[in-house]
Amino acid sequence: TAYFHDIGMVNFTEMGRAVHSEFAAQEIYTVALDKYLDIIWNENCGNLAWRISDLHQRGFFQEDPKTILRECLALVPAHSKSKFAIDVLNNKKVLRDRIIEVLQYDLNYLYYKKQLKKLDIDSTLRNKDPSINREIRSLKRKLLPFKGKEKTPKTQSVLKRLYNDDMTRPYRWLLSKEPEILDFVDDITDTLRALRCADAFRQRGTSFKTSGGYQIFVDQYTGNAVFALTNKHKQMFMLESDVPHAVGESNIANCEYTPEGDLTISFYTGAFKSKSGLDLSVKGVTMIIYDIMCDVIDSLILPKNYRGKNKISKKTPVNIILENAHDNWKYSRLVARELVKIKSSLLKRIKYTTPLANIPVKEKQRFLNAKTISWNKTQKKQLLKKLAKRGYKTERINIEKCFNDVKKISLANGEVLLESKTPPGFVYITLTDGLAGIPLGGYGSFKIPIYSFIGNSSVIAGTERNATAVARDSIELLMLPQEIYLNYWHDSYSEKELYQALKKAYKLKD
Numbered sequence: 001t002a003y004f005h006d007i008g009m010v011n012f013t014e015m016g017r018a019v020h021s022e023f024a025a026q027e028i029y030t031v032a033l034d035k036y037l038d039i040i041w042n043e044n045c046g047n048l049a050w051r052i053s054d055l056h057q058r059g060f061f062q063e064d065p066k067t068i069l070r071e072c073l074a075l076v077p078a079h080s081k082s083k084f085a086i087d088v089l090n091n092k093k094v095l096r097d098r099i100i101e102v103l104q105y106d107l108n109y110l111y112y113k114k115q116l117k118k119l120d121i122d123s124t125l126r127n128k129d130p131s132i133n134r135e136i137r138s139l140k141r142k143l144l145p146f147k148g149k150e151k152t153p154k155t156q157s158v159l160k161r162l163y164n165d166d167m168t169r170p171y172r173w174l175l176s177k178e179p180e181i182l183d184f185v186d187d188i189t190d191t192l193r194a195l196r197c198a199d200a201f202r203q204r205g206t207s208f209k210t211s212g213g214y215q216i217f218v219d220q221y222t223g224n225a226v227f228a229l230t231n232k233h234k235q236m237f238m239l240e241s242d243v244p245h246a247v248g249e250s251n252i253a254n255c256e257y258t259p260e261g262d263l264t265i266s267f268y269t270g271a272f273k274s275k276s277g278l279d280l281s282v283k284g285v286t287m288i289i290y291d292i293m294c295d296v297i298d299s300l301i302l303p304k305n306y307r308g309k310n311k312i313s314k315k316t317p318v319n320i321i322l323e324n325a326h327d328n329w330k331y332s333r334l335v336a337r338e339l340v341k342i343k344s345s346l347l348k349r350i351k352y353t354t355p356l357a358n359i360p361v362k363e364k365q366r367f368l369n370a371k372t373i374s375w376n377k378t379q380k381k382q383l384l385k386k387l388a389k390r391g392y393k394t395e396r397i398n399i400e401k402c403f404n405d406v407k408k409i410s411l412a413n414g415e416v417l418l419e420s421k422t423p424p425g426f427v428y429i430t431l432t433d434g435l436a437g438i439p440l441g442g443y444g445s446f447k448i449p450i451y452s453f454i455g456n457s458s459v460i461a462g463t464e465r466n467a468t469a470v471a472r473d474s475i476e477l478l479m480l481p482q483e484i485y486l487n488y489w490h491d492s493y494s495e496k497e498l499y500q501a502l503k504k505a506y507k508l509k510d
Contacts, residue, residue, distance in 0.1 A: 001195050004028065005076040018114070019107045021077035021084075028074040029103055029155040037073075041066055048072070051184070060181050061173060067162050071171055077102055078192040079199050081295050089189055090303040092174040100170055103159065106152040112142050179307075186307050193299045200295040201255040218250040220269055223277030223284075225250035247284030253357060255292055258368060262319040263296065265289055266357060270325025270332070282331070286338035293320065319349045324483055326355040353405055354481030359425040363418065367426065367479055370407035383478075386451045387429070391505070393491040402488035407479045411435075411471040417454065420468045424458040427485040434473030440466050459485055 007027060008020030016023075027033060041049045052065045061068050077099065078084040088094050102110070116139045119132055163169040173181050215228045225246035227239040241247070253266040267285065272278040297318055302308070320339065322332035336350045356364045375383075380403055384394045408431075411417060417428060420440050435448040448454065448469065458465045459482045480489065493501060502508070 001073060001076050001079070001191060002198070004073060005079045005195060005199070015108070015111050019111050021080040022102045022107055022110055024076045025074045025099065025102050026107070026152065026155050028070060028076070029158045031158060033070075037066060037070055040073075041069060055180060055184065058180075060176070060178055063162070063169065063172070068173065070162075071173075072188055074103065075099060075188065075192060076195075078189075079195045081196060081200075081299065086298045086301050089192060089299075090301070092185065096171045096174040100167060103155050103170070104151050104167070106146065106150060109143070109146045109150045109152075112139050112146075115139055116143070182305075182307055190308065196299040197257070197296045200292045200299075216246065216250050218247075218268055218281065219277070220271065221273045221277060223247060223272055223274075223280035225284075242280065244284045244287050247280055248286070248288030249284075251281050251285050252288055256368075257296075258321070259371065260319075262321050262351075263293060264321040264323065264353070264368075265292075266323035266355065267325045267331060268357075270328030270330070278331075278334070282334045282338055286335050286342070289320070289335065289339060290342055319351050320346060321351045321353050323353055323355050323357075326357065329483065351405065352483065354425055354483050356425065358423045360419065360422050362416070363426060366409055367407060367481075370409050370479060373403060373406055373408050373478070375403065383429070383451075387453075390449065390451050391501070392453065393493055393497070393501075396491055398488050402484065404488075405481055405484055409477055409479050411475050411477070413471055413473050415471045417469040417471065417477070418465055420466060421464050423464060424455060424462070425482055427456045427459050427480045427482060427489070428454040428469075429478040429480065430454065431476040431478060432473075434471055434475040435477075436470050436472045438468040438470065453489075456485060456490070460490060 004024050004027075006020065006024070008016065008023030011017070011020065011023070028037075044050050048069065049065070052061065052068045055061050056065045056068070063071075075095075078089055078095070084095070084098065088098055116136065119136050119139070159165075159167075159170075174185060176182065176185075214230060217226055217228070218224075219226050219240065222240070222242075224240045224242045227241065227246075229237045229239055231237075251268050253268045255263070255265050258264055272281060322335060325331040332352050336346075336352075339350060340347050356367070359367075377399065380399050384397060384399070388394045413434075417435065418426075420438075430448060430450050430452050433447075433450050435454070436445050437448050437454075438445045454469055454477075455465060503510075
């Protein structure tokens with residue numbers, strides 16, 4: 001489905017883009033696709049061919065197994081949130097009717113009908129704007145030649161070959177009440193949900209080029225999007241645009257879900273050379289985040305009769321986690337402020353996290369896969385007391401905020417926690433013995449005591465790490481994003497304060 005869903009995007013006309021999802025479904029019902037279906041079937045991709053064959057042998061499918069495979073793949077238009085709203089995906093009868101219509105009718109006819117439906121608005125509005133009525137009349141004229149000829153010849157031969165002109169036969173399994181088929185339907189529609197989310201999350205910019213083959217990146221002077229357009233003569237033309245959607249996409253580095261189901265967004269940059277450039281970028285990025293958020297959260301709304309174990313619904317609290325831009329931590333706050341203007345209910349659901357773009361892959365994955373700790377107040381106070389005994393200054397630590405986004409991790413014997421000469425991103429607190437430090441400069445390794453901060457010096461200085469830390473046993477640690485550490489944990493002694501602390505530590509009198 002991922003390979004097939006956007007093949008219609010090669011047509012860059014307005015109509016081509018508008019019906020690209022229908023084009024993909026129809027293409028799967030052509031003779032030219034038979035050979036590709038045979039490859040997918042023979043390779044048993046995703047175990048789908050075996051599962052369909054098994055259900056067919058047990059009498060749950062009436063049609064030929066390869067026809068069922070074709071029907072599954074032809075559901076690709078459901079990747080389009082505008083064409084197949086979540087209510088359509090969750091209503092199997094409506095989904096069946098919609099896909100059968102797509103397979104049968106001419107793309108031009110479907111396009112004009114859609115445009116006409118868009119203009120079918122309140123008559124009072126049409127009276128205020130005569131141009132709407134003119135557009136309606138124009139579209140109706142374009143539909144006249146289709147009268148009685150709405151069906152497309154493109155798919156008719158394959159439809160006839162498979163169903164013998166009986167259009168009650170396609171997708172009967174979508175209406176089945178058998179538990180085995182209901183499970184199969186849930187798996188197919190869940191795949192489409194994942195595709196809808198992936199489609200919304202797709203990366204733009206310098207790492208992945210657009211379907212047109214060019215890069216999009218942000219101009220840090222103006223905040224505008226810059227398109228690097230190349231032609232067959234290998235000439236490059238830099239096109240600059242202040243269109244809000246382009247501006248927003250040019251500065252979105254990545255979007256993904258955490259294991260808890262929260263939506264995380266990262267940015268290429270937060271530092272702009274002018275206030276106008278900063279403001280433009282913030283508003284464009286906010287618009288894109290809100291669009292993505294609506295797409296992916298709605299796509300995970302499940303029907304009441306969903307049979308899967310891990311249920312997600314519209315009531316599921318989803319947090320929007322904004323990665324702080326590495327060069328301007330205020331940028332994410334400005335984006336959050338704009339998001340709250342659009343939807344005030346997001347106020348308590350927006351969180352911030354450390355920038356992960358330059359973090360070593362293992363550390364990044366470790367952080368994303370770990371779960372945030374849920375300690376009670378007593379547990380938090382006990383840790384602060386133990387840190388204080390190690391000499392750290394803890395009196396002014398805000399216990400309500402310092403554990404935000406802090407995660408607990410485990411390391412096996414021999415596993416590397418962090419490496420020297422890597423950029424700082426996290427600070428760690430050892431909860432058990434067994435961690436060894438290997439410093440640069442040719443010094444020998446040393447044992448790191450329990451309840452120690454690891455990696456805090458490089459975070460404070462903003463420099464590369466000067467040591468490697470390796471587990472010499474199975475150990476547990478807390479993982480603190482650098483911003484959390486700097487804002488809520490880091491506190492240094494003045495000379496006077498250090499004097500008093502040392503007096504207390506060595507039990508000295510004046």
